Amino acid sequence: MAFDYDKWIRPGKLPHIWCPGCGHGIVMKGLIRAMDSLNLKKEETAVVSGIGCASRLPGYIDCCTLHTAHGRAAAFATGVKMAKPEMNVILVGGDGDGTAIGGNHFIHACRRNINMTYIIMNNYIYGMTGGQFSPCTPTGHKASTTPYGNPDPGFDIAKLAIGAGATFVARGTAFHANQIDKLIAEAIQHKGFSVVEILDDCPTTYGRRNKFKSVIEMMNRLKEVAVPVKAAEKMTAEQLQGKVLTGVLYKDDTKPEYTAEYAKVIERAKAAK
Amino acid sequence: MEKTLPKIEIIEKYCKGCHICVEFCPKDVLEMKGFYASVKNLEACIKCMQCELRCPDFAIKVITE
Numbered sequence: 559m560a561f562d563y564d565k566w567i568r569p570g571k572l573p574h575i576w577c578p579g580c581g582h583g584i585v586m587k588g589l590i591r592a593m594d595s596l597n598l599k600k601e602e603t604a605v606v607s608g609i610g611c612a613s614r615l616p617g618y619i620d621c622c623t624l625h626t627a628h629g630r631a632a633a634f635a636t637g638v639k640m641a642k643p644e645m646n647v648i649l650v651g652g653d654g655d656g657t658a659i660g661g662n663h664f665i666h667a668c669r670r671n672i673n674m675t676y677i678i679m680n681n682y683i684y685g686m687t688g689g690q691f692s693p694c695t696p697t698g699h700k701a702s703t704t705p706y707g708n709p710d711p712g713f714d715i716a717k718l719a720i721g722a723g724a725t726f727v728a729r730g731t732a733f734h735a736n737q738i739d740k741l742i743a744e745a746i747q748h749k750g751f752s753v754v755e756i757l758d759d760c761p762t763t764y765g766r767r768n769k770f771k772s773v774i775e776m777m778n779r780l781k782e783v784a785v786p787v788k789a790a791e792k793m794t795a796e797q798l799q800g801k802v803l804t805g806v807l808y809k810d811d812t813k814p815e816y817t818a819e820y821a822k823v824i825e826r827a828k829a830a831k
Numbered sequence: 832m833e834k835t836l837p838k839i840e841i842i843e844k845y846c847k848g849c850h851i852c853v854e855f856c857p858k859d860v861l862e863m864k865g866f867y868a869s870v871k872n873l874e875a876c877i878k879c880m881q882c883e884l885r886c887p888d889f890a891i892k893v894i895t896e
């Protein structure tokens with residue numbers, strides 16, 4: 559049966575503003591299916607973003623939402639979670655928002671292991687502002703600010719998250735639409751800071767400049783580079799050259815969660831004096 | 832047993848003509864007609880839901896029983 563997305567979309571908000579073929583819509587649909595599969599209550603769920611095309615997502619979702627300042631989703635979301643630890647707090651945004659201006663907030667949310675889920679739509683570019691390079695733009699690729707090729711190496715968001723202390727890290731792609739909801743649902747259920755990177759496409763400011771002839775070519779590239787973690791175990795380093803692992807990349811259930819630890823601090827403070 | 836066909840609804844108000852549903856349908860059921868996606872050969876549809884799943888714009892629904 560057709561999935562009923564309407565029940566999670568604010569009335570009258572579609573069509574959304576994203577360009578033809580932009581993967582952000584595919585990710586939003588995955589998030590909706592995940593929230594629906596977990597029977598999340600709208601009044602107990604907050605979707606929080608910064609600024610960017612990806613960060614427009616909360617405006618469409620019919621639950622508690624916050625569209626904040628560029629790079630600051632993690633800071634606002636932390637405030638929501640600390641005030642109401644019982645809420646499901648989901649952060650969404652782009653690679654620019656999350657790893658450039660918001661990079662510091664991102665790593666510290668990981669370090670704290672606060673029980674929230676961060677969905678980062680990595681289209682390797684600042685889409686909204688016309689295609690400036692981001693910390694995720696691959697070396698040699700073109701952006702409006704690197705017309706002769708980007709000299710910088712790009713971040714590996716998943717490794718960054720693991721290194722900074724996130725306790726659940728997964729990666730999917732906009733091509734593998736069927737997997738997105740499953741990864742997000744598992745991330746939401748994890749007790750700790752969970753990061754789901756979705757490799758995405760921006761045909762308008764990234765695709766054209768980097769000689770992708772169409773959205774379809776960009777989707778096929780995502781299909782080609784993705785290797786599920788299980789399959790990768792049986793592959794040689796040579797075979798894995800140029801590939802990107804997908805699926806659940808890291809999970810640690812042993813690390814203390816921040817709101818629980820903070821509640822203990824409050825108890826200790828009350829017992830003192 | 833006779834196979835039951837789904838109803839494929841394309842919401843033109845939402846469709847942005849990206850070609851994704853057409854290209855990734857495994858049975859070549861869909862085509863672009865002018866700007867919008869359109870059903871070409873419903874008989875071939877295997878109700879895999881790929882088109883509905885992939886459409887970035889909430890513009891295609893595969894309605895089965």
Ligand SMILES: Cc1ncc(C[n+]2csc(CCOP(=O)(O)OP(=O)(O)O)c2C)c(N)n1
Pocket residue numbers: 609610611612613628651652653654655656679681683684685686687692760
């Ligand atoms: C403080 C501040 N600096 C810069 C901007 C301009 N700005 C808006 S969106 C954006 C980048 C967005 O890129 P990303 O997060 O990757 O999202 P995308 O548009 O690619 O989905 C920038 C630099 C801003 N809005 N606020």
Ligand code: SF4
Pocket residue numbers: 575576577579580581582611612681685686759760761762763
């Ligand atoms: S500019 Fe890029 S990221 Fe922004 S809506 Fe268009 S395709 Fe998507």
Ligand code: SF4
Pocket residue numbers: 839855856857858859860861875876877878879880881882883893
């Ligand atoms: S349900 Fe599958 S076979 Fe039918 S039109 Fe959609 S993609 Fe094609």
Ligand code: SF4
Pocket residue numbers: 841845846847848849850851852853867868885886887888889890891
């Ligand atoms: S995938 Fe959706 S928006 Fe793209 S052509 Fe098909 S129906 Fe239209």
Ligand SMILES: [Mg+2]
Pocket residue numbers: 652653654679680681682683684685692
């Ligand atoms: Mg981006």
